[in-house]
Amino acid sequence: MAGGDELKLLGFWGSPFVLRARLALSFKGLSYEYVEEDLKNKSELLLQSNPVHKKVPVLIHNGKPVCETQVIVQYLDEVYGANGRPSLLPVDPYDRAMARFWAAYIDDKLLSSLMMMSMGKTEEEKAEGRKQSSGAVETLEGALKECSKGKPFFGGDSVGYVDVVLGGFVAWVRIIDRMTGLKIFDSSKTPILAAWLERFGSLDAAKAVMPDVQRLVELSKMRQV
Amino acid sequence: MSEAEAVRVIGLWASPFVIRVLIALKLKGVKYELVEEVVGKKSELLLRSNPVHKKIPVLLHHGKPISESLIIVQYIDEVWSSDAPAFLHADPYTRAVQRFWAQYVDDKGTDDGGKDQAAEQLSAALQLLEEAFVKLSQGKHYFGGDSVGYLDIALVSYVGWVKAVEKIAGVTLLDKAKVPNLVAWADRLCTHPAVVDAIPDADKFVEFSVTYGSFSKPIINGPK
Numbered sequence A: 001m002a003g004g005d006e007l008k009l010l011g012f013w014g015s016p017f018v019l020r021a022r023l024a025l026s027f028k029g030l031s032y033e034y035v036e037e038d039l040k041n042k043s044e045l046l047l048q049s050n051p052v053h054k055k056v057p058v059l060i061h062n063g064k065p066v067c068e069t070q071v072i073v074q075y076l077d078e079v080y081g082a083n084g085r086p087s088l089l090p091v092d093p094y095d096r097a098m099a100r101f102w103a104a105y106i107d108d109k110l111l112s113s114l115m116m117m118s119m120g121k122t123e124e125e126k127a128e129g130r131k132q133s134s135g136a137v138e139t140l141e142g143a144l145k146e147c148s149k150g151k152p153f154f155g156g157d158s159v160g161y162v163d164v165v166l167g168g169f170v171a172w173v174r175i176i177d178r179m180t181g182l183k184i185f186d187s188s189k190t191p192i193l194a195a196w197l198e199r200f201g202s203l204d205a206a207k208a209v210m211p212d213v214q215r216l217v218e219l220s221k222m223r224q225v
Numbered sequence B: 001m002s003e004a005e006a007v008r009v010i011g012l013w014a015s016p017f018v019i020r021v022l023i024a025l026k027l028k029g030v031k032y033e034l035v036e037e038v039v040g041k042k043s044e045l046l047l048r049s050n051p052v053h054k055k056i057p058v059l060l061h062h063g064k065p066i067s068e069s070l071i072i073v074q075y076i077d078e079v080w081s082s083d084a085p086a087f088l089h090a091d092p093y094t095r096a097v098q099r100f101w102a103q104y105v106d107d108k109g110t111d112d113g114g115k116d117q118a119a120e121q122l123s124a125a126l127q128l129l130e131e132a133f134v135k136l137s138q139g140k141h142y143f144g145g146d147s148v149g150y151l152d153i154a155l156v157s158y159v160g161w162v163k164a165v166e167k168i169a170g171v172t173l174l175d176k177a178k179v180p181n182l183v184a185w186a187d188r189l190c191t192h193p194a195v196v197d198a199i200p201d202a203d204k205f206v207e208f209s210v211t212y213g214s215f216s217k218p219i220i221n222g223p224k
Helices: A016-027 A044-049 A069-079 A093-119 A123-148 A161-167 A170-180 A191-201 A213-224 B016-027 B044-049 B069-079 B092-109 B115-137 B150-156 B159-169 B180-190 B202-212
Strands: A007-011 A033-036 A058-061 A064-067 B007-011 B033-036 B058-061 B064-067
Touching: A007 A016, A007 A044, A016 A069, A016 A161, A016 A170, A044 A058, A058 A069, A064 A069, A064 B092, A069 A161, A069 B092, A093 A123, A093 A161, A093 A170, A093 B064, A093 B069, A123 A161, A123 A191, A161 A191, A170 A191, A170 A213, B007 B016, B007 B044, B016 B069, B016 B150, B016 B159, B044 B058, B058 B069, B064 B069, B069 B150, B092 B115, B092 B150, B115 B180, B150 B180, B159 B180, B159 B202
Parallel strands: A007 A033, B007 B033
Antiparallel strands: A007 A058, A058 A064, B007 B058, B058 B064
């Protein structure tokens, strides 16, 4: 693309959704300006760019805003789909439908159960969260087996859409593990996912944007006060 | 295997999510067989085809199952790409805007807020969609411009229920004074050949609601 292609990402360092967008940008090798938002004092730019939800992440491409994480990731994949940049979504329509299905599942079931588990208001709620997340993780183990067909990632040989979507939760999974002493991706129960977590987390493109786990633990403790 | 047997939809006529899939198939001129579920009892076929969520709709294409209505609609758009205009716009930015609003529609449509809040929230949502329509249609007939697009399909699927709620609750949601463009759009799209058979009269939805108690739960969540 010719010069004058400007990418900006409005975000918050502790958000798994922002992390997802940053992972997509990182894996596609894209340069962008990152703007850290103070969520208690949202910028004019954020409020103007996402008037409906007023949330991060927001991708601003040549002044035009794109909102909602999965919409952002698909947009980046479509705009920067050629010239040797890796493609996140597969080519075959059925495989694409499967990738979208699992991405939706992660946001629907895994997210809600992890939130219940870590931020539930009562012990019962937290226990229910643990139960549900356990079920969700087991289902994802099956999904990874099916999608990867023995290869390292949901996307096969290389990182794909579902890897990026789940990747947004990697830091969060690590802090929940640290704070609860439990292992969400337990290698004895879900060995393939546990291996995926290590493998994904060690990729340069992931390490470049992964927030500091200790900082996240402190943030999480602050929120629970 | 006949052409129709190659494409099957597991569903229920009253579900907005199933309606989406039927409209999408009709727009592409694809012959299909509708396998109707019985409310309150999930078939073996459904449980086998969508073991994760056990919900309708499920599209079976040459036996391979695809679930989640908007994912199915995108699949149909991609597989039958040479039939009928594309649902998703050619321009990636416009596509992103269409996807954004489709997600918004589903977030609001499946909101479990209290009854009073629900009417207010729905009104506010319709107002935003009215503005979105003006921007996206650019003076043409549909959110997709000249042709019925992704967002048209996502939103029109709720119209039968919205009209039923208007009758049951005695409110006006599709208010010509407040959302004139949406009202005109709904009237126009509901008479479109690909839509007219997929969305029965509001009275049918009212009847369904009376028969099965709550009108939203069995539909939004699929038969239990």
